[in-house]
Amino acid sequence: MHELSVTQSVVDAITERMGDATVLGVCLEIGKLSGVVPDAVRFCFDVVCTGTTLEGAWLEIDEPEGRARCRDCAAEFRLDDPIPLCPCGSANVEITAGRQLRIMSVEVN
Amino acid sequence: MCQTCGCSGDGAVIAEPGHQHEHEQHEHEHGHEHGHRVSLEQDVLAKNDLLAEHNRRWLTERGVLAVNLMSSPGAGKTTLLERTAREADLPMAVIEGDQETMLDAERIKAAGAPVVQINTGAGCHLDAAMLDRAVHTVEPAPGSVLFIENVGNLVCPALFDLGEEQRVVILSVTEGQDKPRKYPHMFASADLVLLNKVDLLPYLDFDIAAFLRDARRVNPDVEVVRLSATRGTGLTDWYSWLREHRPHFAGPAHGSAGGSAGQKRR
Numbered sequence: 001m002h003e004l005s006v007t008q009s010v011v012d013a014i015t016e017r018m019g020d021a022t023v024l025g026v027c028l029e030i031g032k033l034s035g036v037v038p039d040a041v042r043f044c045f046d047v048v049c050t051g052t053t054l055e056g057a058w059l060e061i062d063e064p065e066g067r068a069r070c071r072d073c074a075a076e077f078r079l080d081d082p083i084p085l086c087p088c089g090s091a092n093v094e095i096t097a098g099r100q101l102r103i104m105s106v107e108v109n
Numbered sequence: 110m111c112q113t114c115g116c117s118g119d120g121a122v123i124a125e126p127g128h129q130h131e132h133e134q135h136e137h138e139h140g141h142e143h144g145h146r147v148s149l150e151q152d153v154l155a156k157n158d159l160l161a162e163h164n165r166r167w168l169t170e171r172g173v174l175a176v177n178l179m180s181s182p183g184a185g186k187t188t189l190l191e192r193t194a195r196e197a198d199l200p201m202a203v204i205e206g207d208q209e210t211m212l213d214a215e216r217i218k219a220a221g222a223p224v225v226q227i228n229t230g231a232g233c234h235l236d237a238a239m240l241d242r243a244v245h246t247v248e249p250a251p252g253s254v255l256f257i258e259n260v261g262n263l264v265c266p267a268l269f270d271l272g273e274e275q276r277v278v279i280l281s282v283t284e285g286q287d288k289p290r291k292y293p294h295m296f297a298s299a300d301l302v303l304l305n306k307v308d309l310l311p312y313l314d315f316d317i318a319a320f321l322r323d324a325r326r327v328n329p330d331v332e333v334v335r336l337s338a339t340r341g342t343g344l345t346d347w348y349s350w351l352r353e354h355r356p357h358f359a360g361p362a363h364g365s366a367g368g369s370a371g372q373k374r375r
Contacts, residue, residue, distance in 0.1 A: 001235060002234055002264070002265035002268050002269070003238065005232070005234075005269075006153055006154070006268075009153050009156060009372050010153050011158065013149075013151060013155065014152065014154065017149055018147070024141075024142050024143065024144045025141055025142070025143070025144075026154070034177070035264075035267060035268050035294040036268070041304070056142045058142070060141075081327055082293040082294055082327070083290060083293050083295065083327050084325065084326075090190045091326045091329050095113065100152075101153045101154060102151065102152055103149045103150070103151050103152075103153055104148070104149065104150060105145070105146050105147060105149055105150075106147050106149060107141075107143055107144045107145065107146050107147070108144050108145060109144045109148055
């Protein structure tokens with residue numbers, strides 16, 4: 001359940017950046033290959049926000065797809081599975097997107 | 110549970126063998142109260158990663174090889190470290206991570222290596238802040254190997270950079286050969302995989318060729334060493350690996366070792 005510490009990191013980072021401002025909402029980006037389950041973050045979010053400037057804030061999570069490039073045949077393709085495999089059969093694949101775990105923006109009063 | 114199709118909506122896909130189908134995630138719109146938007150665009154784990162870099166710099170400046178050792182509970186991390194402390198003839202120190210108890214630290218201490226125990230309580234992994242505190246408690250000697258025995262767990266520790274130089278994943282053959290496919294994040298982040306308890310292979314259906322194929326599907330360049338920490342099989346390969354990766358440390362005061370270990374991939 002690393003999502004609890006991930007969510008705690010989100011709330012800590014926002015309170016650090018935003019000071020005393022009341023935060024109404026949070027937009028996150030959790031890539032499909034990040035190893036973090038968005039719904040587990042949603043589950044933790046309200047609990048972690050309680051008693052902070054984020055209490056009651058809404059949460060929006062964008063889930064960018066995984067992208068990869070094959071080092072053997074140079075094909076670029078979509079990858080939703082953390083086991084990288086090119087349609088050509090090669091596993092020599094570089095993941096180019098989908099691992100991000102970012103706080104994009106917040107909405108404040 | 111979703112009333113339309115029965116999916117749980119929590120990212121977990123529930124399917125029967127032979128009847129697998131994928132659900133699209135359902136979007137749930139909420140009536141949001143909107144103020145004004147402030148763009149932050151920062152990594153969620155930025156603080157951890159910053160601390161991890163700080164740890165990495167501190168360790169490399171002292172020529173300390175930090176090894177993050179990860180596995181399921183019971184795969185043989187502590188047994189391997191006990192044996193390494195007794196036999197490898199390498200200066201070493203150990204940071205033990207467990208939810209509770211000093212049991213592992215006591216075993217390492219009895220084997221003769223300096224050790225500190227981190228008890229994470231409810232936590233399922235170590236993070237860079239815990240390592241920072243533990244490193245300054247155990248104070249690894251310049252030029253030594255610092256083993257960080259992570260909490261037994263094949264999921265969460267993969268995500269958290271501690272500032273280590275090398276990531277080593279142990280899989281014991283009793284766990285089954287399919288683990289790289291089941292826990293790809295962990296195996297993808299490994300620099301070395303130790304296949305432990307190979308003395309039990311005659312009693313098991315473990316298919317080493319299939320294991321190697323799966324491990325290299327998630328991590329094409331990963332090295333694999335086969336060993337038995339209890340019987341002593343294959344340990345010279347492990348000790349050689351440690352010696353190869355230990356920085357060429359010049360002396361006790363200001364070693365020229367170090368180098369610039371970049372951010373490790375997760």
